[in-house]
Amino acid sequence: MGRVPCCDKANVKRGPWSPEEDATLRSYMETHGGAADNWIALPKKAGLRRCGKSCRLRWLNYLRPKIKHGSFTEEEDSIIMRLYNEIGSRWSVIASQMPGRTDNDVKNYWNTKLKKRHSCSNPNLDTTSSSTSMIDYNYQGFQLATSEARPGLAMFSNLPMASINYGPSPVAQAAPSPNNVSTINFGAVANSWASRESSSINSPVNSPYSFGVTENSRFTSVSCGENAAGGHGWMDLGFGPSWNDLINELLFDHEEVTEISAPNAMAEAKPKGA
DNA sequence: AAGTACCTCAACCGCAACCCG
DNA sequence: CCGGGTTGCGGTTGAGGTACT
Numbered sequence: 434m435g436r437v438p439c440c441d442k443a444n445v446k447r448g449p450w451s452p453e454e455d456a457t458l459r460s461y462m463e464t465h466g467g468a469a470d471n472w473i474a475l476p477k478k479a480g481l482r483r484c485g486k487s488c489r490l491r492w493l494n495y496l497r498p499k500i501k502h503g504s505f506t507e508e509e510d511s512i513i514m515r516l517y518n519e520i521g522s523r524w525s526v527i528a529s530q531m532p533g534r535t536d537n538d539v540k541n542y543w544n545t546k547l548k549k550r551h552s553c554s555n556p557n558l559d560t561t562s563s564s565t566s567m568i569d570y571n572y573q574g575f576q577l578a579t580s581e582a583r584p585g586l587a588m589f590s591n592l593p594m595a596s597i598n599y600g601p602s603p604v605a606q607a608a609p610s611p612n613n614v615s616t617i618n619f620g621a622v623a624n625s626w627a628s629r630e631s632s633s634i635n636s637p638v639n640s641p642y643s644f645g646v647t648e649n650s651r652f653t654s655v656s657c658g659e660n661a662a663g664g665h666g667w668m669d670l671g672f673g674p675s676w677n678d679l680i681n682e683l684l685f686d687h688e689e690v691t692e693i694s695a696p697n698a699m700a701e702a703k704p705k706g707a
Numbered sequence: 708a709a710g711t712a713c714c715t716c717a718a719c720c721g722c723a724a725c726c727c728g
Numbered sequence: 729c730c731g732g733g734t735t736g737c738g739g740t741t742g743a744g745g746t747a748c749t
Binding site (some may be wrong): 449450471472485487493523524537540 | 735
Binding site for chain 2 (some may be wrong): 486538
């Protein structure tokens with residue numbers, strides 16, 4: 434015996450809801466305190482030729498009061514990115530942190546917008562690590578080159594940062610793109626690349642940004658930029674604070690930071706499309 | 708202007724968890 | 729505890745809209 438269907442599909446309307454159906458459902462819900470005691474039975478009671486699940490979805494995702502439609506704010510972006518990094522695709526949990534947003538909204542937004550940015554990492558680098566640094570891609574209007582525009586390379590070409598080195602300083606590394614140079618060296622723990630804890634979004638021991646090296650000690654830098662040390666670093670960018678906030682956090686959290694150079698090129702680099 | 712590709716998002720599907728007799 | 733009904737959730741689809749050629 435197969436699954437018992439939740440409704441009689443032959444006698445149920447499917448597809449987009451009409452304004453009349455919306456009004457019927459809204460009216461029913463409003464006269465019942467905005468809650469359904471039984472969604473399966475609701476269509477019959479309300480006079481709708483719809484599946485109960487469809488009614489529930491329509492109400493929760495669209496008709497319910499205080500639903501927020503329209504574009505997501507930067508703050509919401511960062512909430513989604515942060516929580517996705519922490520808990521994965523638990524959309525209902527993520528949506529619960531943003532009043533007025535539904536899990537469906539968040540999921541759609543992630544799938545159409547944020548996922549591309551989240552996965553935007555240099556293919557020359559090892560991105561298998563779950564480690565994540567939080568850098569605001571859109572700081573001062575900078576945008577990443579898209580994979581469509583620059584297939585396979587230079588995912589970070591417009592990011593005003595070319596390398597972050599973590600470990601003995603200076604770290605031997607290919608010269609980064611001259612227009613996007615910035616280097617952060619974490620310091621001088623000689624011969625101990627992995628002496629700091631392996632960083633992970635699940636164990637942000639050292640900073641909320643989880644810079645670090647991986648367990649096997651082979652990854653000696655966290656880098657991005659098209660000329661980053663070939664294959665030796667990894668980068669998994671997420672969303673987070675502005676560049677200045679990031680720098681402040683790093684200065685605050687890492688007493689062994691030995692050098693931070695924020696380049697003039699930051700101000701000179703042109704936003705995408707400019 | 709027409710055709711095509713791409714994007715968005717409402718809606719559907721199926722599964723697992725939960726509830727209750 | 730068990731089993732059937734219901735709810736909640738995440739993955740996926742596809743119609744309609746928009747951008748591009």
